[in-house]
Amino acid sequence: MxxxxxxxxxxxxxxxxxxxxxxxxxxxxxxxxxxxxxxxxxxxxxxxxxxxxxxxxxxxxxxxxxxxxxxxxxxxxxxxxxxxxxxxxxxxxxxxxxxxxxxxVYQLLGGRSRDGVTVYGHAQAATVDGLLADVARHLDLGYRAVRVQCGVPGVADSYGVGRDGLPYEPAGAAIPAENGWNSERYLTHMPSVFAQVRSEFGPEVKLLHDVHHRLTPIEAARLGKSLEPYALTWLEDPVPAELQEGFRLIRQHTTTPIAVGEVFNSIWDCQQLITEQLIDYVRATVVHAGGITHLRRIFDLAHLYHVRSGSHGTTSLSPVCLAAALHLDVSIPNFGLQEYQPYPEAADAVFPHSYRFADGFLHPSEQPGLGVDIDEELAARYPYRPAALPVNRLEDGTLHDW
Ligand code: KDG
Ligand code: MG
Known part of the structure; x- marks a missing residue:
């Protein structure tokens, strides 16, 4: 063949x-x-x-x-x-x-290690009241885990917060939008956000938060420490991960679990993080980390060091990637969580698929193969539009990590 x-x-x-x-x-x-x-x-x-x-x-x-x-x-x-x-x-x-x-495909990978894939959804709002309402909405939909992102007073563009209550979509105009950032305001605000979310929803729901690479190691250590009372499942991308040994400092100061990896593309990007047990979840995913073959290699290394998977799964990866990720998620021994952000209706139509969401879990397709396809005729009706990710600047104009 x-x-x-x-x-x-x-x-x-x-x-x-x-x-x-x-x-x-x-x-x-x-x-x-x-x-x-x-x-x-x-x-x-x-x-x-x-x-x-x-x-x-x-x-x-x-x-x-x-x-x-x-x-x-x-x-x-x-x-x-x-x-x-x-x-x-x-x-x-x-x-x-x-x-x-x-x-x-999951049968070719060794078969099921679990009945379903626990996913986390994105609860977000500009205000704490709006956020509490969005967490409640996710729990009503059956989610057992939610990522919590909230506007920060005095910060123009907090990561992960959609405009006018819409889902967050960072890719916008052809030329990158210029976002504004202030780490000190953020560090002051976030503990009170998590205090309110925990007190409203209790200890059961898994809470996660994405820092999106914006802090220094000592700032990240301070944030992790200040969030310990609220028992996060993970604190994501606290610092840019090019310097893997930088995570030692965070680790020395906090028991808040750390998740990293959506921008990783090979096992070499996370080798030290995994083998020194500097992280708890590795968030590489199929499309950016060399496919099912290479991602399984990363997860196998992680398994040796008590690191679990937490694959990236926003709408910036197509339903083809999500379908593939679910076959890995359901089969590996060290699965942690899978991110899930529902697609726009048009995208669901262009990529007919048979994975399904029920009761906080995603279930991979039972069809031969991945169980997803692309409708090429329909796809042709939606031509490419240049759309860049934003850049981030501090108040004095310095370019900062987005
Ligand atoms: O395109 C970039 C997004 O995929 C990224 O910002 C999403 O950080 C992200 C996440 O955790 O989903
Ligand atoms: Mg992220």
């Missing part, structure tokens, strides 16, 4: 998505997500110009060999564009393998 065709589909049903579709010579198709928000066309071009010509005529069932061929064969290794492109190929080949075997 050889690869006969591979094409890249760029579409914008509410937001931009890039998808690779591989077709074998006997007509089996597989899909892989290749979305890198704000840099979509770089991956589309990398795939079209440099990867697709190498795929035609290759054996479709040699997933590991194809992964190594694209990773080692490029000579220039790693990086978000390369690893997202490799992820798309890898995911599509797992989809094909599942279809040929007549099995959902």
């Amino acid at each position: 050889k690869i006969a065709d591979a094409r890249v589909i760029v579409t914008c049903p509410g937001r931009n998505f890039v998808t690779l579709k591989i077709v074998t010579d006997d007509g089996v198709t597989g899909v892989g997500d290749a979305t890198l928000t704000g840099r979509e066309l770089a991956v589309a071009s990398y795939l079209t110009e440099h990867v697709v010509p190498l795929l035609i005529g290759r054996e479709a069932d040699r997933i590991e060999d194809t992964w190594q061929y694209l990773y080692r064969g490029a000579y220039w290794r790693r990086g978000p564009v390369t690893m997202t492109a490799i992820a798309a190929v890898d995911t599509a080949l797992w989809d094909i393998k599942g279809k040929v075997a007549g099995l959902p």
Whole structure:
């Protein structure tokens, strides 16, 4: 069974998505997500110009060999564009393998380790009252875990808070929006937010919070310490993670669990964090971390060191990535949580899928393969629109991490 065709589909049903579709010579198709928000066309071009010509005529069932061929064969290794492109190929080949075997992909990964995948939703608002209402709404929908993001008085653009009560969507205009930030105001405000959420909803609900890379290690240590009474499930991306040893300082000062990894693209980005047990959850996901093959390698390393998974799952990854993530989530021994942000209706229609949400859990498809596809005709009705992620500036104009 050889690869006969591979094409890249760029579409914008509410937001931009890039998808690779591989077709074998006997007509089996597989899909892989290749979305890198704000840099979509770089991956589309990398795939079209440099990867697709190498795929035609290759054996479709040699997933590991194809992964190594694209990773080692490029000579220039790693990086978000390369690893997202490799992820798309890898995911599509797992989809094909599942279809040929007549099995959902999680069965090829060893079968179920659990009945369902616990997900966390995004509760957010500009004010604490609005936030409490949104947490209550999520609990009514059945969520057992919620990420809590709130506006900070005196800070123009807090991360994770949508405008006018809408879901948060950071990718906007073609030229990045300029957001404003003040760490001191944030550090002062957040403990009172969590105090109110805990006192309103009690100890059962799992609470999470995303710092989105904005603090220094000592500031992050202070935040973690001040949130200890509210028993967070995790504090996410407290500092930029390029300096892995920087997490030692946070660890020395707080028992608040730490989650990191949505911007990681290889096992090397988290090797030290995992082997020194500096984090509790690794949040890499299928599309940006080299596909199912490489992400499973990361999770296996994490398992040795008591680190659990917590895969990234916003709408900046397509339903193809989410479908693939669920097969891993349900099968690995060290699953922690899966992020879940429902898609705009148009995106759900462009990517017909059979994973389902019930009672706070997502359930992977039982269909052969991943159980997700792309409706190419419908996708063509939503042409690509340039949309960049914001940049962040301090009050004196200094460019800060977003
Ligand atoms: O496109 C960027 C988003 O995916 C990112 O900001 C989302 O931090 C994020 C999260 O935890 O979902
Ligand atoms: Mg995040």
